[in-house]
Amino acid sequence: MSDNEHNIDMDRYFDDPEYRKSVMGKNKEKDPQKNNNSNDRPLKKKILLYGGLSLLLLFLLGAGYFVYLLQALPSIQELENPQTAVATEVRSRDGAVLDRYYVENRTSVTIEEISPNIINALIATEDHRFFNHWGIDLRRIAGLPYYWIQGRIQGGSTITQQLARNLYRDIGFEVSVTRKLREMITAIEIENNYTKREIIEMYLNTVEFSNSAFGIEQAARTHYGKPSRDITVSEAATLIGQLKAVYAYNPRQFPERAKSRRNIVLLQMFNRGFISNEIFQNLRQEDIQLNYQPPSRSGRESRYFGEYVRLRIQDWAAENGYDLFTDGLVIYTTIDSRLQQHAERSVQEKLEEFQPKFVEEWTSPGGDYMDEYWEKYPQFLREYMRETDRYKNAFQKYNTDQESVVFAELMADSAYVDSVKRVKTKLQASFTAVDPNNGNVLAWVGGADFGSQQYDHVHQSRRQAGSTFKPFVYAVAIDNGYMPYHKFSKFPTSFIESSGRLWSPKDPSVPAGPEMVALREALARSLNNITVRLLPEIAGAPGTNKANDLMPAARKIAEMASNLGIDMSDSQVYPSIALGTTEVSLLELVSAYTTFVNQGVHIEPVAITRIEDREGNVLEEFNPEYSQEVISPETAYMMIDMMRGVIRGGDGYHGTGVRLRNTYGVQQDVAGKTGTTQNSADNWFVAMMPHIVMGSWVGGEDRRIRFPTDDPNSIGQGARTALPIVGQFINYVTSDPDAPWSYDAFEQPPGFVMPEDPADSERDDRRGRIGW
Known part of the structure; x- marks a missing residue:
């Protein structure tokens, strides 16, 4: 075409x-x-x-993947307010950490409280371009293939990326592109929200170290027993070296491996100019030296007291929306850490002294472990065995429902039987001290070892008070007009109960000397016969021989004890209350005695002063609860003066607490009272000074544990077990120039004159007239 x-x-x-x-x-x-x-x-x-x-x-897939990435990323609020589980601390009044409650054993500190050695070691080892990148080190990432080709597997995470993983657990730790991208995005966001200084601080407070220590402060205290601000170059290198693998480089379990890793960190510090070659060469030769404090003890010097505080605070925390184990509260208490340390030491040392003596008293020459005890109380061993898991599981193990078969099998295992005997016959002891002027608890030791026995013998355990209850009887007598010089017969008396039986309490022996004994001497020597003879007088039924007529006296004594802080129940109100059959806690007993020192005004014990959040904001304050005057200042002082005789003795007699002066050399003005229950299961001692009231109890964890009652030389007396703990405590404290202590004497109420025995005045007048 x-x-x-x-x-x-x-x-x-x-x-x-x-x-x-x-x-x-x-x-x-x-x-x-x-x-x-x-x-x-x-x-x-x-x-x-x-x-x-x-x-x-592709766009939809990309958008969907991006949305998927964003789902696990922290929100803006989470980025601005990162949450980590921080331990709540219980602190003494002088700032020492007494106990900690935690899920992760972590204490947060500011960067000013962290040694520069730690920061230098961290940057040199983990991220030496930290101050030059914006959360992601692109140079590091670009160089990774070079190392991978050589077979040197290395990570490319910056400190900020590691912080992202530590703070926001939803990012995860698996090896994947998705996780890495989330980590990078979060790191960039962290850099946009925080300064480099804040990032380092957060990182060191959140990272995990060996031995269950979270955060640098707790790592320093766990491994070296000191705060992070005091960590040396070598110690810093050891701690930072753990971050590569907290188990593999644990310096406690693998010291040589940890040393090798530490030296790598030191080399990096040298390469980055943080230390000189001379320092590097010197430190690399040193062995790792730890001052290891297990997490169970690190920052947990007083677990018994800490548990008491937790029980007191837990309801408040729940009502106010706080978690004691994660919110990092700071609970300030009245405890003085120096007194607390001396109290812990005294209890521990004295128990170590008493235990072998206790065993020896029940063991015949050449006999088996406490053979005389098992012979005297043959039913106890089987009762102890019934409480063990071995016994409870034995019926199924031996396919029997016959207890005789079970016991035959168990008794054949001598190692098991010996274990039961030794575990069940361990002595326990407790100690507490209270400031009588404000009720502040100054020291608290609830037992020998919280790890093995969590039962607190300061406030949970209630045991018969024995003769330490007698001052309440004498206080009623003084309030009813009796004077310390009034005398009663030292011989026993009996009362007929409604059942027709005789109630005949009496002293183990009648003391030598005149028949009539003054109340002052009777209290100093803890004479039961005199105390019982007071009951008809207090009841307003002198000369009665009927036990029912003594009930008004029992009610008055119970009322007195209750006013002084003892938790009384009607079931305990019987005439025998005068001899200490009432069960009390050590805290109640010591608190009651503070009333005598505080001129008749009782103040409930105070243990907690305030609670702060982790930023130092005060959330709650606690003030002592003052009660009305429960006895007159004059009665209170007369009781103090009478109980001086327990320690000093008097004309022609020794008080039951004289050992405090003769053995422990306590010469300052002190009053007190010893106590031993009838079966020698509970031994007590309370000592009073104008600035402090101290009390101790010694006995078995189980009530069936008791000291020999037929041995006058047995240590099973308040004066021989409980008193030595108090005496040792006083010796330790008075030898410590940093511990608070006062030597002031008791002062009489204004205008008060101690009443004197008219017979003594008449005798003195007669002596004067005849020229004596």
Whole structure:
């Protein structure tokens, strides 16, 4: 087909675009090329359609993946307020940490409280370009393939990326692109929200170290027994070296491996200019020296007291929306850490002294372990065995329902029997001290070892008070007009109970000397016979021989004890209350005695002063609860003066607490009272000074544990077990120039004159007249 057939001007076709368009439009259907394009149109449409759909799909997949990434990323609020589980601390009044409650053993500190050695070791080892990147070290990431080709597997995470993992656990720790991208995005966000200084601080407070220590402060205290601010270069390198693998580089379990890792950190510190070559060469030769404090002890010097505080605070925390184990509260208490340390030491040392003596008293020459005890109380061994898991599981193990079969099998295992005997016959002891002027608890030792026995013998355990209850009887007598010089017969008396039986309490022996004994001497010597003879007088039924007539006296004594802080129940109100059958806690007893020192005003014990959050904001304050005057200042002082005789003795007699002066050399003004229960299961001693009231108890964890009652030389007396703990405590404290202590004497109430025995005045007058 020729061009003329289409009447096309070819010159114009190439020169005139508009003409060309018109020609192309006219011949569109006749153009063979155009016809071919028309045939390809469905294919192109398909390509465009599928291509567009593919791009849309890729976009949707990318958007979906991005949304998936964002789901596990922390919110803006979480980034601005990162939450970590921080231990709540119980602190003494002088700032020492007494106990900690935690899920993760962590204490947060500011960067100013962290040694620069630690920061230098961290940056040199983990991220030496930390101050030059914005959360991701691109140079590090670009260089990773080079190391991987050489077979040197290395990570590329910056300190900020590691912090992202530590703070936001939803990011995870698995090895995947998704996790890494989330980590990077979060790291960038952290860098946008915090300064480098804040990032380092957060990192060191959140990272985990060996031996269950979370955060640098707790790591320093756990491994070296000191705060992080005091960590040396070598110690810092050891701690930071653990971060690569907290188990593998645990310096306690693998010292040589940890030393090798420490030296790598030291080398990095040298390479980055943080230490000189001389320091590096010297330190790399040193062995690792730890002062390891197990998490159970690190910052937990007083677990018994700490548990008492927790029980007191837990309801408050729940009501106010706080978690004691994660919210990092600080609970300030009245405890003085120096007194507390001396109290812990005194209890521990004295128990170590008493235990072998206790065993020896019950063991015959050449006999088996406490054979005389098991012979005297044959039922006790089987009772102890019934309380063990071994016994409880034995019926199924031996396929029997006969206890005789079980005991035959168990008794054949001598190692098991010996274990039961030794575990069940461990002595326990407790000690507490209270400031009588404000009720502040100054020291608290609830037992020998919280790890093995969690039962607190300061406030949970209630035992018969024995003779330490007698001052309440004498206080009632003084309030009823009796004076310290009034005398009663020292011989025993009996009362007829409603059942017809005789109640005949008496002293083990009648003391030598005149028949009539003054109340002052009777209390100093803890004479039961005199105390019992007071009951008819207090009851207003002198001369009675009926036990029921003594109930008014029992009620008055119970009321007195209750007013002084003893938790009394009606079931304990019997005439025998005068001899200490009432069960009390050591805390109650010591608190009651503070009333005598505080001129008759009782103050409930105070252990907690305030609670702060982790930023130092005061959340709650606690104030002592003052009660009304429960006895007159004059009665209180007369009781103090009478109980001086327990320690000093008097004309012709020794008080039961004289050992405090003769053995422990305590010469300052002190009053007190010893106590021993009838079966010698509980031994007590309370000592009073104007600035402090101290009390101690010694006995068995189990009430069936008791000292020999037929041995006058047994240590099973308040004066021989409980008193030595108090005496040792006083010796330790008075030898410590940093411990608070006062030597002030008791002062009489204004205008008060101690009443004197008229017979003594008459005798003195008579002596004067005849020239004596």
